[in-house]
Amino acid sequence: MLTRLLFIAALSLQLLSAHCQSTDRYTIIPRPAQLEPRVGEFIVSQHTTVMVPFAQADLKAIAESFAQQINHSTGISLMVRNLDKTPQSGQNARANLIQFLPLRDTTMGDEGYHLDVTPQFVTIEAASPKGFFYAVQTLYQLLPPAVLGKERGASSMGSLIVPAPSSLPPVLLIPACRIQDKPRYSYRGMNLDVSRHFFSVAFIKKYLDLMALHKFNNFHWHLTDDQGWRIEIKKYPKLTQIGSRRRETLVGHYDDFDPQVFDGKPYNEFYTQDEIRDVVRYAATKYINVIPEIELPGHALAALASYPELACTTGPYQVATKWGVFDDVFCPTEKTFTFLQDVLTEVMELFPSKYIHIGGDECPKTVWHKSVFCQQLMKREKLKNENQLQSYIITRIDKFVTSKGRRIIGWDEILQGGLSPNATVMSWRGINGGIEAAKQHHDVIMTPGQFCYLNFYQGDIAQEPTAFGGSLPIAKVYSYDPTPANLSPTEAVYILGAQGNVWTEYIATPDQAEYMIWPRAAAMAEVVWTPLALKNYDDFARRLPTHFERLSNLNVNYARTFYDALPAAKPTPDGRVEVTLSPSNLSPEIHYTLDGSIPSGESPRYENPFMLARSTKVRIATFQNGKPLSQLAKIDKEYLVSKATGKSYTLLNAPIGSRPDRNYSLTDGTTGGIGGYEIAGVVAFKNDLNAVIDLGKPELVESVRIGFLKYTAKNICLPKQVEISISEDGKIFKPALTARTNAAESGKRAVVRLPFDFTATTARYIRIIARNVGRVPAGLRYPGKPAQLGVDEIEVR
Structure with missing residues (x-):
């Protein structure tokens, strides 16, 4: 008895301390619709009981799963008891109960809930199991992050867990509050492409777990494409015997090499x-609907390789070994329709989803235009063009799927040629397709690439793993509003919600997938759940660090670009480079190195902009109390300092675009970069580079170094010749050097820095002429096409 009294006294002091020290008691993602903070905490201990009506099997399963997770991760032994057979303890002031109470208030909908936390009770109320399930996800996020761990003691329990005397089990604190919550949108989705790269059932289940924690309710499973057919179809075994196998896979990015390079390794995976069925059953326990996607009429190479008779020509066909859009598509014969209906019949037997996704995107019409059969079909059906032929195909599939009691979803290209009567549109090429469909009173799921494509870069392209292209930092994901402002209220009701997409051309492993998805998917979760008026990025950023702890306890390889310090540089009048580092509010400590080493907490701390008097490779990382927050820099950010740094120049040939012909982009000390389809800091020319640099005063010079972009997949070639000349007055120039270069050089794309050395001489003006090769040389991807010249930083030494 004495031990227990001492423990209670110590616990009270610790509770008071924890309450006083806690500044972020509520770090729930997505943010609830209403949250009323209260003073105090509910203590979860060995004496806590979970009460639930056993007669409602779904609720009992939710409560038992919650108790098992807490018990497993903490060692606390929560008991689950039958509320139906126990007198309600609400009048007992000494009670320590977590109770599940059915709610008769139908205004909260199927997914809404009430959560009331006091020092005596945690009361969860909802009208359906979905609401109870989402309430529990919120409850997890009111608890310390370690409750989501797989093993007891796997990591720190955090500041809100109170350590007990060694002879007693631990306790947890839930901050008191009142929450009333329901989602903004009925459709809250995440996609995963398993055709380009396959992911195991174990990974899919972990993905579903994470989706559930963030209150997503639809998993869009992209199962077929040109690069692989990933679902077993009993009636057509060749789909997995042949269609799931590609003989090799492209190495690097699509444009990395010219000619392209392949790994020579067969790739063969599919789901039985x-x-x-196992995945669909598991998803149901998380209240997630699984939507299968069977691509048609385009993205069909894997199917045509398996059954070439489904094409308009005889082939042969093979499963695609690289990415992109291919001309070979399904031919709309009766044999093809029979095949597609048979496949969809088996698919619908496996997936109870109301929605079946049929693709409909990126379908070239080249083959149809040349096909005698297709042209005759168009004439017979009075179709004006191939777009209407695609609409004819989609409409037939729509009627078939509708006859089975289901509905189709298609990408926004299904608007071309006329929208099928029952189709739901998934708008990915911006928002206009969604707007058009909503105005036609069709349901819409918004997923525009510029906000929702999580296969885009999220940080500095020089530091990030290979991605598709484009920039999508977490703040931009968070900024998205799925309901376009120009829709009327009656049109806006057709916006069902939004979805984050994960296309895996350049995502080959589970770790890389998680890196690309999280935490940007957490931002997407708030986009689709939280009322628009409550969205606030600064508040979201405040909650993220605690959420990162949750993800760590769930063993998620999330990206930490959120903490990255962003470098900026500019030349100074005296020819140096000034570097400024901009931290986020949550990563106040920036450390950097100038010697190529990885920064540590002992490295110089950034306080003010610093000057570089010579060419330097800078590495940057953020810390808090000596602990790394950002990814430790693996690649240097190089700044070049020379006699040309900060000096003005004149371009006698205008560059592509609207750049002025007098600027510092070629002499600002900052090097360019390449990532995905993105190029940064490079000036492009259709003809020759003809630049005159003014050093400001006579200088002794003996070398010029120029960065040229070699990106032959985009017809950007090295120059065929470089001519350097010098002058004292800017009028009369003397040749210093003429050098031939290899404009036909192939290989990996890169910024190639070419040196041009000559006899030391005094000059104020340096003229540089780099001769464009004119036409892309033979042996490269597009021989004979007009060539461009890409120029990076110019150094004079």
């Missing part, structure tokens, strides 16, 4: 129907 039993595995599909």
